[in-house]
Amino acid sequence: MKVQTRIRWWPWAAVALSLVVAFTLSMISPRDDVQGELVRIMYIHVPAAWLAYVAFFMTFVGSLTYLLTKNLRWDRIAAASAEIGVFFTGLTLVLGMIWGKSTWGVWWTWDARLTLTAIMFFVYLGYLALRRTTDDPVARASRASVLGVLGAVQIPIVHFSVVWWRTLHQPPSIVRPDSPAIQEPLMLITLIVGVVAFTIIYISLMIKRIELTHLEDQLTEIEHSTDQPVAGEAVVVPELGARP
Protein backbone atom coordinates (compact mmCIF):
# COMPACT_ATOMS: atom_id res chain seq x y z
CA MET A 1 0.00 0.00 0.00
CA LYS A 2 1.39 3.36 -1.02
CA VAL A 3 1.45 6.39 1.23
CA GLN A 4 -1.30 8.66 0.00
CA THR A 5 -0.69 11.81 1.98
CA ARG A 6 0.94 14.72 0.23
CA ILE A 7 3.99 15.87 2.18
CA ARG A 8 4.20 19.63 1.86
CA TRP A 9 7.53 21.44 2.18
CA TRP A 10 6.30 25.01 2.32
CA PRO A 11 5.09 25.02 5.96
CA TRP A 12 8.70 24.57 7.07
CA ALA A 13 9.77 27.43 4.79
CA ALA A 14 7.01 29.60 6.28
CA VAL A 15 8.17 28.77 9.82
CA ALA A 16 11.80 29.60 8.96
CA LEU A 17 10.90 32.87 7.21
CA SER A 18 8.61 33.95 10.08
CA LEU A 19 11.31 33.23 12.66
CA VAL A 20 13.97 35.14 10.70
CA VAL A 21 11.74 38.22 10.24
CA ALA A 22 10.53 38.24 13.86
CA PHE A 23 14.03 37.70 15.25
CA THR A 24 15.62 40.39 13.05
CA LEU A 25 12.97 42.96 14.00
CA SER A 26 13.25 42.15 17.70
CA MET A 27 17.00 42.74 17.48
CA ILE A 28 16.80 46.11 15.67
CA SER A 29 13.89 47.54 17.69
CA PRO A 30 14.95 50.05 20.35
CA ARG A 31 15.85 49.34 23.97
CA ASP A 32 13.16 50.09 26.53
CA ASP A 33 13.48 53.17 28.72
CA VAL A 34 13.23 51.15 31.96
CA GLN A 35 14.07 47.56 31.04
CA GLY A 36 16.81 48.16 28.47
CA GLU A 37 17.69 45.08 26.43
CA LEU A 38 15.38 42.89 28.54
CA VAL A 39 12.35 44.19 26.62
CA ARG A 40 13.37 41.95 23.69
CA ILE A 41 12.11 38.88 25.61
CA MET A 42 8.62 40.37 25.14
CA TYR A 43 8.81 39.86 21.37
CA ILE A 44 8.82 36.07 21.86
CA HIS A 45 6.96 35.79 25.17
CA VAL A 46 3.82 37.64 24.01
CA PRO A 47 3.55 35.94 20.56
CA ALA A 48 4.10 32.53 22.24
CA ALA A 49 1.25 33.26 24.67
CA TRP A 50 -0.92 34.46 21.78
CA LEU A 51 -0.20 31.25 19.85
CA ALA A 52 -1.21 29.21 22.91
CA TYR A 53 -4.53 31.07 23.12
CA VAL A 54 -5.19 30.54 19.40
CA ALA A 55 -4.30 26.85 19.68
CA PHE A 56 -6.59 26.21 22.66
CA PHE A 57 -9.37 28.18 20.96
CA MET A 58 -9.01 25.89 17.91
CA THR A 59 -9.16 22.91 20.28
CA PHE A 60 -12.45 24.36 21.54
CA VAL A 61 -13.79 24.84 17.98
CA GLY A 62 -12.67 21.33 16.96
CA SER A 63 -14.14 19.73 20.09
CA LEU A 64 -17.46 21.56 19.85
CA THR A 65 -17.82 20.77 16.15
CA TYR A 66 -17.01 17.14 16.85
CA LEU A 67 -19.73 16.95 19.51
CA LEU A 68 -22.23 18.44 17.06
CA THR A 69 -21.25 16.52 13.91
CA LYS A 70 -19.52 13.37 15.27
CA ASN A 71 -17.00 13.76 12.46
CA LEU A 72 -13.62 12.45 13.68
CA ARG A 73 -11.82 14.90 11.42
CA TRP A 74 -12.67 17.69 13.90
CA ASP A 75 -11.41 15.66 16.81
CA ARG A 76 -8.04 15.31 15.03
CA ILE A 77 -7.89 19.08 14.55
CA ALA A 78 -8.66 19.60 18.25
CA ALA A 79 -5.95 17.12 19.29
CA ALA A 80 -3.27 18.53 16.98
CA SER A 81 -4.03 22.04 18.19
CA ALA A 82 -3.87 21.03 21.86
CA GLU A 83 -0.40 19.52 21.39
CA ILE A 84 0.87 22.74 19.83
CA GLY A 85 -0.86 24.80 22.52
CA VAL A 86 0.73 22.83 25.36
CA PHE A 87 4.19 23.29 23.85
CA PHE A 88 3.77 27.04 23.45
CA THR A 89 2.19 27.47 26.91
CA GLY A 90 5.31 25.78 28.26
CA LEU A 91 7.48 28.10 26.17
CA THR A 92 5.52 31.12 27.46
CA LEU A 93 6.06 29.98 31.06
CA VAL A 94 9.80 29.42 30.57
CA LEU A 95 10.34 32.74 28.78
CA GLY A 96 8.21 34.47 31.40
CA MET A 97 10.36 33.00 34.16
CA ILE A 98 13.54 34.26 32.48
CA TRP A 99 11.96 37.69 32.01
CA GLY A 100 10.59 37.66 35.56
CA LYS A 101 13.93 36.75 37.12
CA SER A 102 15.64 39.65 35.38
CA THR A 103 12.95 42.31 35.92
CA TRP A 104 10.90 41.36 39.00
CA GLY A 105 13.76 39.53 40.68
CA VAL A 106 12.10 36.12 41.04
CA TRP A 107 11.69 33.12 38.72
CA TRP A 108 8.22 32.39 39.99
CA THR A 109 5.56 33.78 42.31
CA TRP A 110 1.97 32.73 42.94
CA ASP A 111 0.15 35.69 41.49
CA ALA A 112 -3.13 35.17 39.64
CA ARG A 113 -1.73 35.31 36.08
CA LEU A 114 1.17 32.93 36.69
CA THR A 115 -0.90 30.47 38.72
CA LEU A 116 -3.78 30.38 36.22
CA THR A 117 -1.36 29.94 33.29
CA ALA A 118 0.26 27.00 35.07
CA ILE A 119 -3.19 25.48 35.71
CA MET A 120 -4.07 25.92 32.01
CA PHE A 121 -0.82 24.16 31.07
CA PHE A 122 -1.63 21.17 33.27
CA VAL A 123 -5.32 21.00 32.22
CA TYR A 124 -4.30 20.65 28.56
CA LEU A 125 -1.53 18.23 29.50
CA GLY A 126 -4.41 16.32 31.13
CA TYR A 127 -6.34 16.60 27.85
CA LEU A 128 -3.46 14.90 26.02
CA ALA A 129 -3.24 12.24 28.75
CA LEU A 130 -7.02 11.66 28.53
CA ARG A 131 -6.62 10.94 24.82
CA ARG A 132 -4.36 8.03 25.71
CA THR A 133 -6.83 6.33 28.01
CA THR A 134 -8.44 4.40 25.16
CA ASP A 135 -7.59 3.14 21.66
CA ASP A 136 -11.16 3.44 20.46
CA PRO A 137 -11.23 6.57 18.26
CA VAL A 138 -14.89 7.34 18.98
CA ALA A 139 -14.67 6.96 22.78
CA ARG A 140 -11.43 8.94 22.74
CA ALA A 141 -13.02 11.73 20.72
CA SER A 142 -16.09 11.98 22.99
CA ARG A 143 -14.09 12.10 26.22
CA ALA A 144 -11.52 14.54 24.89
CA SER A 145 -14.10 16.83 23.28
CA VAL A 146 -15.91 17.47 26.57
CA LEU A 147 -12.62 18.57 28.18
CA GLY A 148 -11.66 20.47 25.03
CA VAL A 149 -14.85 22.54 25.28
CA LEU A 150 -14.73 23.08 29.06
CA GLY A 151 -11.02 23.90 29.10
CA ALA A 152 -11.56 26.89 26.83
CA VAL A 153 -13.21 28.74 29.74
CA GLN A 154 -9.67 29.36 30.92
CA ILE A 155 -8.56 31.37 27.88
CA PRO A 156 -10.39 34.62 28.79
CA ILE A 157 -9.78 34.04 32.51
CA VAL A 158 -6.02 33.75 31.98
CA HIS A 159 -5.89 36.73 29.65
CA PHE A 160 -7.99 39.09 31.76
CA SER A 161 -6.68 37.87 35.14
CA VAL A 162 -4.25 40.79 35.11
CA VAL A 163 -7.15 43.22 34.63
CA TRP A 164 -9.60 41.60 37.08
CA TRP A 165 -7.19 41.00 39.96
CA ARG A 166 -4.20 42.82 41.36
CA THR A 167 -1.19 40.87 40.12
CA LEU A 168 2.58 41.21 39.90
CA HIS A 169 2.35 40.54 36.17
CA GLN A 170 1.68 43.74 34.23
CA PRO A 171 -1.67 44.15 32.40
CA PRO A 172 -1.83 43.51 28.64
CA SER A 173 -0.26 46.14 26.39
CA ILE A 174 -2.35 45.55 23.26
CA VAL A 175 -5.49 43.43 23.80
CA ARG A 176 -7.00 45.49 26.59
CA PRO A 177 -9.92 47.83 27.31
CA ASP A 178 -7.88 50.96 26.42
CA SER A 179 -5.78 51.78 23.37
CA PRO A 180 -2.37 50.06 23.08
CA ALA A 181 0.15 51.12 25.72
CA ILE A 182 3.18 51.02 23.44
CA GLN A 183 3.85 54.45 21.97
CA GLU A 184 7.14 53.76 20.17
CA PRO A 185 6.10 52.73 16.61
CA LEU A 186 9.00 50.32 15.99
CA MET A 187 8.29 48.48 19.26
CA LEU A 188 4.59 48.17 18.45
CA ILE A 189 5.36 47.00 14.88
CA THR A 190 7.89 44.45 16.17
CA LEU A 191 5.34 43.02 18.61
CA ILE A 192 2.57 42.88 15.99
CA VAL A 193 4.89 41.29 13.40
CA GLY A 194 5.92 38.79 16.08
CA VAL A 195 2.27 37.91 16.72
CA VAL A 196 1.59 37.53 12.97
CA ALA A 197 4.75 35.42 12.55
CA PHE A 198 3.72 33.10 15.38
CA THR A 199 0.24 32.79 13.87
CA ILE A 200 1.87 31.65 10.61
CA ILE A 201 4.02 29.22 12.62
CA TYR A 202 0.84 27.86 14.25
CA ILE A 203 -0.89 27.30 10.90
CA SER A 204 2.24 25.63 9.47
CA LEU A 205 2.61 23.33 12.47
CA MET A 206 -1.08 22.43 12.27
CA ILE A 207 -0.72 21.46 8.59
CA LYS A 208 2.31 19.30 9.36
CA ARG A 209 0.66 17.71 12.42
CA ILE A 210 -2.49 16.82 10.48
CA GLU A 211 -0.34 15.33 7.69
CA LEU A 212 1.25 13.19 10.38
CA THR A 213 -2.19 12.16 11.68
CA HIS A 214 -3.17 10.98 8.19
CA LEU A 215 0.04 8.93 8.01
CA GLU A 216 -0.69 7.45 11.43
CA ASP A 217 -4.21 6.51 10.32
CA GLN A 218 -2.86 4.83 7.18
CA LEU A 219 -0.37 2.89 9.28
CA THR A 220 -3.15 1.72 11.59
CA GLU A 221 -5.17 0.72 8.54
CA ILE A 222 -2.28 -1.35 7.15
CA GLU A 223 -1.80 -3.05 10.51
CA HIS A 224 -5.48 -3.92 10.73
CA SER A 225 -5.81 -5.02 7.10
CA THR A 226 -3.19 -7.75 7.41
CA ASP A 227 -5.12 -10.19 9.52
CA GLN A 228 -2.37 -11.54 11.72
CA PRO A 229 -1.83 -11.89 15.45
CA VAL A 230 0.12 -8.93 16.83
CA ALA A 231 3.04 -11.03 18.05
CA GLY A 232 3.07 -13.35 15.02
CA GLU A 233 4.32 -16.83 15.73
CA ALA A 234 6.48 -15.78 18.64
CA VAL A 235 3.68 -16.44 21.08
CA VAL A 236 1.67 -19.62 21.34
CA VAL A 237 -1.82 -19.08 22.69
CA PRO A 238 -2.28 -21.19 25.83
CA GLU A 239 -5.23 -23.51 25.73
CA LEU A 240 -6.91 -23.82 29.09
CA GLY A 241 -8.31 -27.18 29.91
CA ALA A 242 -8.74 -28.11 26.25
CA ARG A 243 -6.58 -31.22 26.32
CA PRO A 244 -7.73 -34.43 27.88
Place this chain on the structure above:
Amino acid sequence: MKRYWKFIVPAGIVVVILIVLMISLNSSLVYFNTPTELTEQAADGGRLRLGGQVVPGSVADTTAGVTFDVTDGRESVTVVHVGAPQQLFQEGIGVVVEGTWDGTSFHSDTMLVKHDETYTSDEGDYDPNHPTGDGSDEA
Protein backbone atom coordinates in the same frame (compact mmCIF):
# COMPACT_ATOMS: atom_id res chain seq x y z
CA MET B 1 -31.51 13.22 24.60
CA LYS B 2 -29.44 11.12 27.00
CA ARG B 3 -26.09 11.99 25.46
CA TYR B 4 -26.69 15.70 26.00
CA TRP B 5 -27.00 15.05 29.73
CA LYS B 6 -23.59 13.39 29.65
CA PHE B 7 -22.24 16.76 28.65
CA ILE B 8 -24.50 19.19 30.51
CA VAL B 9 -24.16 17.61 33.96
CA PRO B 10 -20.33 17.72 34.14
CA ALA B 11 -20.36 21.16 32.52
CA GLY B 12 -22.77 22.42 35.17
CA ILE B 13 -20.65 20.95 37.96
CA VAL B 14 -17.49 22.53 36.57
CA VAL B 15 -19.17 25.94 36.22
CA VAL B 16 -20.47 25.80 39.81
CA ILE B 17 -17.02 24.80 41.12
CA LEU B 18 -15.44 27.65 39.13
CA ILE B 19 -17.88 30.23 40.49
CA VAL B 20 -17.39 29.04 44.09
CA LEU B 21 -13.59 29.09 43.58
CA MET B 22 -13.67 32.57 42.09
CA ILE B 23 -15.73 34.00 44.95
CA SER B 24 -13.74 32.33 47.72
CA LEU B 25 -10.38 33.02 46.12
CA ASN B 26 -11.18 36.60 45.24
CA SER B 27 -9.28 37.99 48.23
CA SER B 28 -6.28 35.68 47.85
CA LEU B 29 -6.11 36.39 44.13
CA VAL B 30 -5.14 39.90 45.17
CA TYR B 31 -1.36 39.72 45.12
CA PHE B 32 -0.60 42.76 47.27
CA ASN B 33 -2.19 45.46 49.44
CA THR B 34 -2.17 49.12 48.51
CA PRO B 35 -0.85 51.77 50.93
CA THR B 36 -4.47 52.95 51.44
CA GLU B 37 -5.58 49.45 52.48
CA LEU B 38 -2.53 49.08 54.72
CA THR B 39 -3.11 52.32 56.65
CA GLU B 40 -6.75 51.34 57.22
CA GLN B 41 -5.87 48.07 58.91
CA ALA B 42 -4.38 47.43 62.34
CA ALA B 43 -0.82 46.16 62.71
CA ASP B 44 -1.14 42.47 63.57
CA GLY B 45 2.45 41.46 62.91
CA GLY B 46 1.52 39.07 60.10
CA ARG B 47 3.47 38.89 56.87
CA LEU B 48 1.90 40.59 53.90
CA ARG B 49 2.72 42.25 50.61
CA LEU B 50 2.60 45.95 49.87
CA GLY B 51 2.64 47.35 46.35
CA GLY B 52 2.79 50.81 44.81
CA GLN B 53 5.00 53.37 43.12
CA VAL B 54 8.29 54.52 44.66
CA VAL B 55 7.86 58.22 45.53
CA PRO B 56 10.55 60.28 43.71
CA GLY B 57 12.97 61.90 46.15
CA SER B 58 12.16 59.51 49.02
CA VAL B 59 14.86 56.93 48.36
CA ALA B 60 17.69 56.87 50.93
CA ASP B 61 20.39 54.25 51.43
CA THR B 62 20.82 52.74 54.89
CA THR B 63 23.53 50.45 56.25
CA ALA B 64 21.23 47.44 55.99
CA GLY B 65 19.44 48.33 52.78
CA VAL B 66 17.28 51.18 51.58
CA THR B 67 14.27 53.20 52.75
CA PHE B 68 11.67 54.78 50.49
CA ASP B 69 8.03 55.76 50.36
CA VAL B 70 5.47 53.76 48.39
CA THR B 71 2.29 55.43 47.16
CA ASP B 72 -0.93 54.49 45.39
CA GLY B 73 -1.74 58.13 44.66
CA ARG B 74 -3.81 58.62 47.83
CA GLU B 75 -1.76 57.37 50.78
CA SER B 76 1.94 56.70 51.07
CA VAL B 77 3.79 54.36 53.41
CA THR B 78 7.45 54.41 54.41
CA VAL B 79 9.22 51.13 53.64
CA VAL B 80 12.35 50.08 55.53
CA HIS B 81 13.93 47.47 53.30
CA VAL B 82 16.69 45.15 54.49
CA GLY B 83 18.83 43.75 51.71
CA ALA B 84 19.98 44.87 48.28
CA PRO B 85 17.28 46.48 46.13
CA GLN B 86 16.41 44.85 42.80
CA GLN B 87 18.35 45.64 39.64
CA LEU B 88 15.57 47.78 38.13
CA PHE B 89 14.71 49.53 41.42
CA GLN B 90 14.48 53.29 40.87
CA GLU B 91 12.35 56.31 41.72
CA GLY B 92 8.89 56.21 40.18
CA ILE B 93 8.91 52.47 39.40
CA GLY B 94 6.34 50.02 40.79
CA VAL B 95 7.48 47.71 43.60
CA VAL B 96 5.96 44.92 45.64
CA VAL B 97 7.62 44.38 49.03
CA GLU B 98 7.07 41.55 51.50
CA GLY B 99 7.28 41.98 55.24
CA THR B 100 5.42 43.25 58.29
CA TRP B 101 3.46 46.42 59.05
CA ASP B 102 3.93 48.02 62.49
CA GLY B 103 1.33 50.75 62.10
CA THR B 104 3.75 53.47 61.03
CA SER B 105 6.21 51.85 58.64
CA PHE B 106 6.58 48.67 56.60
CA HIS B 107 9.56 46.41 57.33
CA SER B 108 10.45 44.49 54.21
CA ASP B 109 13.03 41.84 53.45
CA THR B 110 11.90 40.84 49.96
CA MET B 111 11.50 43.21 47.04
CA LEU B 112 10.00 42.60 43.61
CA VAL B 113 10.01 45.21 40.88
CA LYS B 114 6.61 45.53 39.18
CA HIS B 115 7.21 47.09 35.79
CA ASP B 116 4.13 48.39 33.98
CA GLU B 117 2.71 47.60 30.56
CA THR B 118 4.03 50.73 28.86
CA TYR B 119 7.18 50.57 26.80
CA THR B 120 9.12 53.47 25.32
CA SER B 121 12.40 53.78 23.51
CA ASP B 122 15.37 54.96 25.59
CA GLU B 123 16.09 57.43 22.74
CA GLY B 124 19.73 56.43 22.58
CA ASP B 125 20.85 57.63 26.03
CA TYR B 126 22.47 54.25 26.46
CA ASP B 127 24.87 53.76 29.31
CA PRO B 128 27.07 50.67 28.77
CA ASN B 129 27.70 50.52 32.52
CA HIS B 130 23.98 50.08 33.15
CA PRO B 131 22.80 48.04 30.18
CA THR B 132 19.48 47.19 31.83
CA GLY B 133 18.72 50.51 33.51
CA ASP B 134 17.77 53.72 31.77
CA GLY B 135 21.12 55.30 32.68
CA SER B 136 19.66 58.80 32.86
CA ASP B 137 19.48 59.04 36.65
CA GLU B 138 23.17 58.17 36.95
CA ALA B 139 24.49 60.52 34.29
